[in-house]
Amino acid sequence: MAQEKITSFEVAKLAGVSQSAVSRFFTPGSSVSRKTADKVREAADTLGYRPNVLARSLITGRSRIIGLVVAYLENHFYPEALEKLSNALQAKGYHVLVFMASQTAGNIDSVLREILDYQVDGIILASVALSSELGGQCKAAGVPVVLFNRHQNDPTLTSVCSDNVAGGREVGRLLARAGHRRIAHIAGWEGASTQREREAGFLEGLRECGAELYAREVGNFAPESAREAARRMFDTGDRPDAVFVANDHMAFFVMDVLRFELGLSIPDDVSVVGFDDVPLAAWPVYALTTVRQRANAMVAETVSAMLAQIENPGTEPTQVSIEAPLILRSSARKPQARTD
Template identity: 35%
Template structure:
């Protein structure tokens, strides 16, 4: 059987099969299957011949076929809205690496922003019989969580609230309170929060905790929000904060992308110096935060740590389906660079 491309015949793709390995090794097809099944009984000399033949032919076990036979796909769905943006991109990459390491098949499901996109994403995820689901921060609809629960799948949510499931959350409120106190201690009395109208749980928590603590400590706090937590949204928030006569002297940006936009606006458009005129702190510690053009002081979320914790929760849930839900709170560590230094800091820049 052939396909045609530009009028020329091409052979249809054909994977090396277990039968090919069996013929080359001079053993039965079942012996090949046992050799590639952990714990199955096969004589050492037979296994050696099979592995030599498999290596020569380039044979790989068909995990898809095995999953169908065992009614277990090994697929773990990673559900996110705008997974390519900011910290979610790094968290998705870390989750994929950890899942592959344990023998799972990560499948990224972009939940989309319309009802049609959401329905298509749900069909893809549950039509392929995923064995577990991880819902990332952002705003994937709760319908993904409800479908996973109704299908009895182990489920972990990262960076969002959800009832009666396993959760991992960065302690956004604690970080925001620490920063508000550090700003006030450094002598800043007019503060600002550069946020987002996206209204995700992490965004709301950072804003509310920062405003409440700064107000409690006697500072004035201005809040400006862009439409989203991206660079364009950060530019709009920056414009709104710095068009008034009484400009803030310190700003907490809801994430690093917003902080980058804020810094570029202050330096490139207004000619201000950072931190001499305005102190800026972000959240996430993206790799770009350490670049010479930013040297951003920011709170670090470790994507690999979050990924490992999430996969551990999945494994625990698979082992004990009826156990009580687990909720983990992970500290965000302040990475001190050049855009703000707390009064008590005596260490060199990170």
């Protein structure tokens, strides 16, 4: 025989408080006195009471659930960033529902339609874009959307991203000023705004120093594609003497090909620079010079933007760019100090 569900009225009676006090105690963001909280907690534990979150959402119109969509977790940057996002949202009383999607627009649209069925309070898209049709549906449903680590040419969308252009520019300047003459680039997925912005900044930095791009391949942010790109680019007699790889995840595989397959020395034969500064980049086995994505700052801006739109639906969308500093390690030659 199924046990009858304990109600908040029973908790209130045992605790000697009002039912509204019990409701406030279990409502994130509400306040009750410490004395009342202790009474309610003890009574709830004694009776085995748990609030019905779904029932409350029907009354309040808020599910306190944020849908989080990510296209892939192979890139070491995303597991850490998504953990920080989840923890930050939970600290604000929200639960996170994670959905995986591929890079194809059709798949992403399908996933977003499914998310809307869950009556989420907001959607964060990490490493994926949003079609204009789905953007309109989210807006019509009153569900705010924030893009994390992506920009999109849509002024109605809020986005939070590193300053990829400035980061790429610093890489171009570094390699040119270090005396490299055959500077190459292994690009990521060309449909990503991060890739386009990083490469645009990189080329700008080269031009500022009177240099130009020597060779280019596409690694699609994928390990095997990055390996193949490195083999095509460096297994020749006129190989590059420096390469900017569009993210750290690919750069590790590129470095492995250069050292262990082609017998090249880093940085004596070739300098390698990445982008993200994931924890593995600092390991001595790679000691990767890279551009740091400041995950804590990006997460803080994303959560702030999301909550602002949930609590004040008329909030204007913003496009936030977070400073991305260049981190110098030993995988790339450094410019020589001027003596004049």
